[in-house]
Amino acid sequence: MSAPAAAVEARSSQLTAIREPRYWARYLPVTATGVLLLVAIAIGAGLYDRFLTGQVLANVLITNSHLIVLAVGMTFVILTGGIDLSVGAVVALSAMIASKLLSSGWTAPAAIPVVLVTGSLLGLLVGLMIHYFKIQPFIATLAAMFLARGLCYVISIESIPIRDPFYVTMSRYRIKIFPDTTVTPAVFIALAVVAIGFFVLHKTRFGRTVYAIGGGESSASLMGLPVPRAKIGVYVVSGFCASLASLLYTFNAVQSGNPLHAIGMELDAIAAVAIGGTLLSGGYGFVIGSLLGVLVLGTISSLVKFNGTLNSGWTRITTGLLVLVFIVMQRLLTLGRRREG
């Protein structure tokens, strides 16, 4: 980029300082997501007698626990202004590795760490490519997506069932939280991940660096923050979350490893983060918002299921429209804060 262009950049960042959104505006998108969730639940309660029961709401948490974990990892990446398209494929790959190891006689306590390390290593690889070779996150994670999806087929073209006693226990075990409401252990794992994510983002140096990178990478570097470590770190976090999400996914829903698992799941995760009020160009957002975003999507899809006759296309259309609404809202709140880039 030439010197005049750099001058333009500098001028626009001066403008940034002036047009910084007011303090309350930071919390407006997350609040809106919370209100949206309440509205969705209220609509359900108004339409269907049996919607507003503890178990229906708990089921939203149970069936989406893997998505919550994915969305937390994705939030880290998006806060730095990046994107991770590989998470769906990493979920599938992790499930394949787990099922292959378990079916060849490994025990669950041995197989699970291997799976988690694989996901994190893939994330590390992507992070290194993005930071050191300046490859756009979109393309680097796309390559990782191909790689992970392809490796699934290298492991096996067919579905491998999981019959490990630990997995079966995790899927059947119910924890009573209210007299007539039970949840699976996966829900607690997912909520713990949200809590850890919140702590890391707001109480550690790593977390502050993540926000700083999203606000402006060069300023973060000039301030002496450990940018390379954090920028690579977010992809490791995302990879780790993807393989952890795959565990919850296999616990809950599928009980198998299949190369076709989780196709398009990265889109759900990105949508949840966007609906959760995180600015997709980075710098603003909360993991709590992503949790609420997942719950909004989950409530809408259970509304569609409750109706029974409604075309499931509506779930996707609503998702797309909600993403749009939140992006436009962000756009209005931070008007002129930064030109599209």
Place this chain on the structure above:
Amino acid sequence: MKAVLNNRLLWPILVLLALLIATRLQAPNFFEIRVVRGNLFGSLINIARNTAPTLLVGLGMTLVIATRGIDLSVGAVAAISGAAATMFLQGTNEPNRIVNVLCAVGIGLGLAVLAGAWNGFLVTVVGIQPIIATLVLMTAGRGLAQLITDEQIITVHSQPYKLIGGGYWLGLPFSIILACAIFVLTALLTRRTALGVLLESVGVNPEASRLAGVRSRSITWTVYIICAVFAGLAGLMITSNATAADPNGTGQFLEIDAILAVVIGGTSLAGGRFSLGGTLVGAFIIQTMTTMILTLGIAPEITLVYKAAIVAVVCLIQSQEARALVGRLIFQRPERDTAEPPAAVDQDGEITAVAVDATELVAVASDVTGEP
């Protein structure tokens, strides 16, 4: 000779030739072309036919990427167009009447225009980043396709409709003739008029282009509409060839294949320069790779691993940092590395040439945009 070596298309073409020859060595009848009832058949013809949708979408994507944008919604748009056209044909009593088929094509492409206008609106008027703006339609578009077909897979039996994607004309697959005609038209429009330079100037700096009197907003908007129309046409080809429209399956991963074709062809995702010829070669490379793997009897799904490798290598070649690293590795230790194979030196020569090329282009484009 130097002009040939410096040509950006050289490496993609060499890769394509290498893929073809490697397959020929493994499968002796790979180059065989038979004539059955005046039409050509054979592996190469199949590659050509199956390349057509990727090529079309790749062309549109190249133009969008030239303006520093990206369009993730092409797969969903293909599904919408294919679904609408086949639904219309299924609803008519005479699916073989030319008028009905033309109507179906018109409906499909009309919806694609709407989709493109929507994307362009979000990008230019609302000012959302292209990757996010088109993500909206990528998610919602599949839902719309599901609504159109009522979640069914629609089969279509219509001779004239079959022509678009699966038929023959003058002995060659109609789809590849159509795609190549559109390729030539696009190339003429962008390279024989100022349009191409304007696109590139918008990609280098939209604001500077606007100040220099380029109507960057309408250009960007038009480009998204063109991209969506090409995607819609690709959707018609796919459903016509398969004689069925599947709202979830039609055009799945089409956006990824198209972006891949563009990237392999040497168009930088940072915008500001584009190569239509590169996209043509890129689309053929992708399809040849798929066919090669089928011919060699490897599980077709493993193609993805090769695609990952190709994306990684191409991106590393485009990355200045990686080039600098290679340069250091080769040139900083000349005494010890005298036995370096000539291939590596060649490769580096080519790489440096690309760097010079890119700098020149930026300089030229900056002149055009009127940046001081």
